[in-house]
Amino acid sequence: MKNILLLIGFVCFQxxxxxxxxxxxxxxxxxxxxxPAKVNQEMRDIGIKEMPFVTENPDxxxxxxxxxxxxxxxxxxxxTYINPKDDLNDGGVFVYQFSNKKDLxxxxxxxxxxxxxxxxVKDLFYIxxxxxxxxxxxxxxTSEDHLNKMEKYYLKLGAKRIKLxxxxxxxxxxxSAAQ
Numbered sequence: 001m002k003n004i005l006l007l008i009g010f011v012c013f014q015x016x017x018x019x020x021x022x023x024x025x026x027x028x029x030x031x032x033x034x035x036p037a038k039v040n041q042e043m044r045d046i047g048i049k050e051m052p053f054v055t056e057n058p059d060x061x062x063x064x065x066x067x068x069x070x071x072x073x074x075x076x077x078x079x080t081y082i083n084p085k086d087d088l089n090d091g092g093v094f095v096y097q098f099s100n101k102k103d104l105x106x107x108x109x110x111x112x113x114x115x116x117x118x119x120x121v122k123d124l125f126y127i128x129x130x131x132x133x134x135x136x137x138x139x140x141x142t143s144e145d146h147l148n149k150m151e152k153y154y155l156k157l158g159a160k161r162i163k164l165x166x167x168x169x170x171x172x173x174x175x176s177a178a179q
Contacts, residue, residue: 019123024095025052026079029153031091032141033133034081052079065096069110072103083133091131091146098124112167118147122159129154 037043037051047060054077055061062070064078075097083089098104104124111119117130131146141149151161 019125021054021075021077021095021097021125024122024125024127024154024157024159025077026093026150026153029150031081031131031133031146031149034083034089034091034146037080037082037090037092048078052077054078064094069107072098072107074099089133091133091143091150092129093150094128096126096128098126100124108162108164111164113164114167116143116147118151118161119164120151120154120159120161122154122157125159127154127159 039048039051043051046063047055047057054075056075058070061073061076064076065073073096077095077097078092080090080092096107098107101124104121104126107126108119108121114130116132117128120127120129129147129150131143131150133141133143133146155161
């Protein structure tokens with residue numbers, strides 16, 4: 001009986017202090033030149049009904065993340081921004097929740113550094129922030145400013161920035177072109 005009570009107490013303690021994906025939701029972050037994306041037909045077709053969104057649905061996750069990685073992801077949070085004047089410019093965050101460290105580490109090993117994004121980790125969460133805001137107007141924020149703002153937000157929440165491996169396909173392509 002004593003062991004059962006200890007087990008119940010431990011489970012309750014874990015559930016109270018377990019990180020919730022919504023604790024990492026992007027709140028009150030303004031990206032100059034961008035606004036939260038409105039849910040369009042393409043998003044509805046994927047299964048996204050609101051912005052920001054959270055899903056545990058494997059079908060929705062597999063339409064957003066590559067098929068091989070999707071089964072490792074327990075829950076996905078997304079918040080996308082767009083430039084209302086140019087739909088080619090977007091940015092935002094995806095937070096992937098994994099069930100265990102092995103799946104998280106495997107996912108990290110599969111990904112590459114990109115100049116328009118950054119990767120952060122907190123507990124069993126992989127946080128991918130990105131900005132494709134290409135305008136370089138004096139006095140206006142740039143993609144780099146957006147990335148810095150979102151990174152600072154997540155660092156305050158206890159996340160740590162990680163360095164992903166270099167994308168060798170880009171290097172190989174550039175080397176091939178030079179020959």
